[in-house]
Amino acid sequence: MNRRQLLRNSFLGAIGATAATAREFPANYDESKQLAQSDWKPTFLSDHQNQTLIVLSDLIIPETDTPGAKTALANRFIDLLLAAETHDTQQSFLNSLAYLDGESRTRFGAAFIYIPHESQIEFLELLAYPDSLDSWGEGKTGDSTGHSHFQKLKDWIARAFYSSEAGMKALGWNGEAPHGTPTGCVTKQG
């Protein structure tokens, strides 16, 4: 953080500074309800970017015996978080999303959301592992650009999903505050 940033922040900070009272959370405090509102619109992403993110999140974390990222509204949380993020973080996310569309046009002739489901899967399989692009078409040795973009988008989606109520339930959450007593090593070493 440089002096200029600190100076800029000091104006922001002045607003909330010297709070005399505590930040309290009432029993019904639940900000996630806002994301579920029926008239929700993206505040940071464009409609096309938002649609792309919905399709991508559904492919990366689909509904199985538990709900997936689309049902969990991962796109909406990502939009909320991005809107508050730094310009660099925002730009880096958008770059990865744009890469997806660009490569999709080159390889499949249309933006990602317009190519068939099978092509979407085929495309993601090429991106999902560091070296898979090398064996595709003419292949460039050691180029993992596609994988890096995929990885970035996947990280955002996984964070948004597993931090949601649905995501916690997919991990086996029973809805209660965690508790218990460590029992120690009662299971046998396999």
Next chain:
Amino acid sequence: MPDPDLSQTFDAIVVGSGATGGWAAKRLSEAGLTVALLEAGRNVSPAEFTEHMPGYKLHFRDMSPEIVKTRPVQKQCYACMEYNYDWFVNDLENPYSTPKDKPFTWQRLRIVGGRTLVWGRQSYRLSDLDFKAYSHDGYGQDWPISYADLAPFYDIVEDYVGISGAAESNPALPDGHFLPPMAMTCGEQHMREQVKKAFGHTVTIGRVAMLTKNHNGRAACHYCGPCERGCVTYSYFSSPFTTVKDALKTGKCTLVPNAVVAHVNLVKAENRAAGVTFVDRVTHQTREVKGKTVILCAQALESTRILLNSTTREASPGLGNSSGLLGRGLMDHATGGAATGKLSGFDEKPSVNGPHRANGIYVIRFRNLLNGPQHKGFIRGYGYQGGAGPQFDFGAPGFGAGYKQAVLRGSYGINLGAFGESLAYNDNFVSIDPDLKDAWGIPALHVSMTHRDNEKTMMEDSAVAAAEMLEACGARNIQISTRVAEPGMAIHELGTARMGTDPKASVTNPWCQLHDVPNVFSMDGACFVSSGCQNPTLTMMAITVRACDHLIDRFRRNEV
């Protein structure tokens, strides 16, 4: 809350309500002395605790990009979260400077209870290997006290606080009065056996200020996990709900929140404190409190800042600085040497439902012991904190249903991270920055500290030794880190007003009493002569109790 009555002259003014200030207030008021307990922050209420609130209910699910705007330094602490960031200081209101090439991370809370609300709770005794380190290797100074002097006070503190742990009969890490130890995972049990077999080193369960059974009116831990967000059952030790509560119960202690202490006031023409001046955090009004004694427990750097900001007739700046050593010898444990890996063959599965044991394992110092081999590259030693257990594998490769399954299946991680002794260098120091003031107009600190070759070599050794231990456990994918973290990151700031018997070579006597101004005391981590490698809070509390008992004695003999 009505304004506290500050018209009387208190027997003691205690500055700071955290681990040491809480003990000072308790000990002195229970002995019948009148105490003003001054805290720079506001009061804390259990209504603010959020340890049971799932993250999805928060606006940014604990990923808030906003915190950094007011807390760019505090945010570097793992415990500064969207849940609780307002317990941490606003960095814009609380500036400090460093040399350009010597970054220092100063993480602090201003609230009743201070850092005990969010601390890591690891509690270890020092030994004479630490107190008499100079006699062992010739570097620095010995402490003026020995383990035998402090042992009874460790007992008192442990009996009250409640420390769970296992006795190991290891002279480098004396056993204490323990509550039952927490259970190790299968991987940790395996590590304990393998490390003992391969190297002879001791892996023990973390000794931690968390209750494993009901103790002194507080309930046993229910293992929800995120202690740093508060605890409705008060199962980990935090001062507002223990020591401070006891002090207030006596009717002798007046808690004054929002009191940002600026300096100690002296009786005119005498080397004796009359009290302190503070600025009201909210109204910015300046007020005075009168006291027969002033006891600084504000955190090492803050206490020394108050002394440096206090006027004096001596040549060296600051109160109690005839030795010229006030502010010098700043220490913070070296961290950054670490190894991680994966184990296989254990059946335990990760769970969101708990129990979440907010404690790990501890590897007792094994380098440069009294009768052992001495390392050629560095003096002193380090211990490790770490653990082994199942975790969800969010980083699993691929996508789709297979990825979801892989996350759930999880992986079994194992890790060790070193905490190494930080030597007391006189040119690691704090001073007053003449050009910088905080939001209350109080001159701010300049902090100048670097880790040196001894710490760097030690961290490299710790990373390699950790990797060897993981290897002995059969771990795969072992990765090591050898880079020393920025000073301050251990959040174990110590020194700057070291204790000693020689007024020319120390700032306080063995009872934390300033050599120069006998009714002013520096009773927190500032008095440390050397740092050991153990987490210091337990020792700080024991030193406070010892110093307070000495002071009570002097009050009884009318010597104050």
